[in-house]
Amino acid sequence: MNTQTQQSAKSYFNLHTQGIGYLNDIREVELKKGGKYLSCRIAALTGESSKPEYRYFDCNVNGAEAEKLIRKCEQAVNGKRKVLISFVLADLWTDTFTYAKDSEWHKKGDVGVSLKARLIRVKSIKIDGELKYQEPKPTETPAQAESVN
Template sequence: MTTQTSTQKNFFNIHTTGIGYLNNIRLVEPKKGSLFYSCDIAALVGDSSKPEYRFFNCNVKGEETERLVKRCQDAVNEKKKVLISFVMSDLWFDTFTYQKDGKEHKKGDTGVTLKGRLIRIKTIKVDGQLVYSEQAHANSDSPQA
């Protein structure tokens, strides 16, 4: 009689979904660890006729998500409006010190950055044109009858 032991790890996840503008796509080279892509998202909140923004700095996770973010890099660099429907996980905050005076803050003030892991992109619009839809992409991958 053999006994099998389970080595499966269990995790608690928190996922946040939203719509926002993709900005500042960059490749990060940490002192320790592997290269990874990062981006900023200006998420839309509130009344659609007068939305407010919540800003997130995201580490891009997953091959498909990374591929889609890299696909948007030229449009972002050209200052086009890249609107995505997204899923983030594992939100956390980080503090920093302002290095120069700004409109609302002075040099030396402490600021807070909201961070997360961008794990999925559902849709992408560039200057109002739909260029990617997760549903359409999934349907095109299925065999035709």
């Protein structure tokens, strides 16, 4: 690496969150200025395993491998099957919105908060309790890992 390359290299601080949750609402989002990206919602499990609570994350799917795996789950999610993934999220942020209609917990016009993140890695996938994908261990090659069907 030459001196010019060393001086122009950028460094970043990364905030990663990992967990397990149910995959929902896989969709393509079209940008106003053109282009599109893959998005999904994850209902992450938290708390005691006998009575878990959920934290909902709206995610932009980043990276070719994560996108490929989420797209392979689309048919199962649309078929209302239970798709449980182990995941890694990056760069969490919040977004506010206004409720458009009354619900059990909120009135129309109330301000809500949405948790957002980039889904950067899928470590495993179970569909209706059956393991369909397991991230290869560092000594394994991708061909040795199971594939999603």
